[in-house]
Structure formats: structure tokens, C-alpha cells
Amino acid sequence: MLQDIMDKSAKADYPINALIAKRWSARAFSDRPVEKQKIMSLLEAARWAPSSSNEQPWRFIVFTIENGSKERMEEARSVLSEGNSYAKRAPVLMCAAAKKTYTHNDKDNRHHMHDVGAATAYMFLEAYNQGLAMHVMGGFDAEKARQLFGIPDGFEPATMIAIGYYGNPETLPKKPREKELAPRSRKPAGEWAFFGQWGSSII
Numbered sequence: 001m002l003q004d005i006m007d008k009s010a011k012a013d014y015p016i017n018a019l020i021a022k023r024w025s026a027r028a029f030s031d032r033p034v035e036k037q038k039i040m041s042l043l044e045a046a047r048w049a050p051s052s053s054n055e056q057p058w059r060f061i062v063f064t065i066e067n068g069s070k071e072r073m074e075e076a077r078s079v080l081s082e083g084n085s086y087a088k089r090a091p092v093l094m095c096a097a098a099k100k101t102y103t104h105n106d107k108d109n110r111h112h113m114h115d116v117g118a119a120t121a122y123m124f125l126e127a128y129n130q131g132l133a134m135h136v137m138g139g140f141d142a143e144k145a146r147q148l149f150g151i152p153d154g155f156e157p158a159t160m161i162a163i164g165y166y167g168n169p170e171t172l173p174k175k176p177r178e179k180e181l182a183p184r185s186r187k188p189a190g191e192w193a194f195f196g197q198w199g200s201s202i203i
């Protein structure tokens with residue numbers, strides 16, 4: 001559950017929901033398999049995200065270390081960038097992709113990446129609710145992913161996602177370990193939230 005994952009709660013300036021405060025991007029995954037039911041709950045959370053015209057442009061390809069799917073998992077691991085090697089230990093990887101056009105009129109959906117991001121954020125919160133750690137990664141070979149995973153034209157690979165139970169941060173190599181143990185930080189809202197007009201601080 002939540003308390004099994006290292007606590008890196010946000011130092012929030014204003015009160016926020018506990019789950020939002022507690023979620024963070026872990027790198028130290030245990031190799032303990034994740035129950036299928038939990039994976040389905042994560043996908044269910046993504047399912048209820050909002051999207052432009054309710055298009056639901058997100059697609060998720062799931063890879064696990066279960067028997068019979070090891071070869072596919074190896075392929076999924078092979079698209080990760082060097083800096084994301086920590087994610088090779090995760091027992092679940094996903095590739096998130098987005099449909100670039102609206103289904104009802106074939107016109108470009110300029111919100112497709114926004115909406116796959118929203119679905120992924122919902123999934124992220126549910127992962128923490130289920131006691132799982134998760135990490136979203138933009139560092140991967142999108143063209144290789146397209147070929148290996150059979151992603152058709154008209155869909156854009158967005159991210160790779162690592163999911164699993166939390167492991168031991170001491171097992172990470174130096175650089176990811178330092179990131180793992182560092183406090184989380186954010187710009188203050190006054191830098192990016194405006195009131196009435198661009199540049200006019202809300203605070």
C-alpha cells in the first residue's frame with residue numbers, strides 16, 4: 001500500500017489531496033510480479049480520464065514478465081534509453097500511444113498527446129492507490145517501439161511506463177540512486193499561474 005513506497009510527499013504550499021501529494025516517480029523497482037487485477041485497475045483509472053470529444057485517443061501496450069511473454073518484455077526493455085535502464089527491472093512496462101485523428105470526422109486531434117497524458121496521470125494516481133510504484137519515461141526509441149510493437153500509422157508513441165512494487169533504492173547505480181533519494185521540488189505557482197493576463201501573478 002501507499003506506506004510501502006518511500007515517502008517523498010510534496011511539500012505543498014496549499015492543502016491538496018493526499019494521493020496527489022504522495023505520488024512520485026520511483027526508480028527502484030522490485031521484481032515481484034504485479035497481479036493482473038491491479039494492472040486492470042490501473043487501466044480502468046486511465047479509462048475514466050477526460051478527453052477531447054470523449055475520443056479516448058490513448059492506447060496502452062502492456063508487457064509483463066509472466067511466463068510466455070518474456071520475449072515481448074525483452075523487446076520492450078530494448079527501446080528504453082540508456083538513462084532509463086533502471087526501468088528494466090520493473091515487472092511491468094507499458095507503451096502509451098495516442099491516436100492522432102478524431103474517429104468521427106478523421107480530422108486532426110491536436111489534443112491527442114494532452115489526452116494520453118491525462119490518462120497516464122490518472123493511472124499514476126491509481127498505481128499509488130494500489131501500493132505500486134510507477135515511472136513515466138519519454139526517453140525511448142519511438143521508431144523502434146513502433147516497429148517492434150506493431151504501432152500503426154496514425155498513432156504516435158508517447159511514453160514508456162515502468163510499474164511495479166517498490167524495491168531497494170540502495171541497489172540502484174549512483175546517478176539514479178541520487179535522484180531517488182533527492183527531495184522533490186517544484187516551481188512556485190506564482191511563476192506559472194497568472195491572473196487575468198499573461199505575466200500577472202495570481203499570488
Ligand SMILES: Cc1cc2nc3c(=O)[nH]c(=O)nc-3n(C[C@H](O)[C@H](O)[C@H](O)COP(=O)(O)O)c2cc1C
Pocket residue numbers: 023024025026083084136137138139140159184
Ligand atoms: C512525459 C514525461 C516524460 C518523462 N521522461 C522521463 C525519462 O525519460 N526518464 C526519467 O527518469 N524520468 C522521466 N520523467 C519523470 C520526470 O522526470 C518526473 O515526473 C519529474 O522529475 C517530477 O518528479 P515526480 O514525478 O517524482 O514528482 C518523465 C515524466 C513525464 C511526464
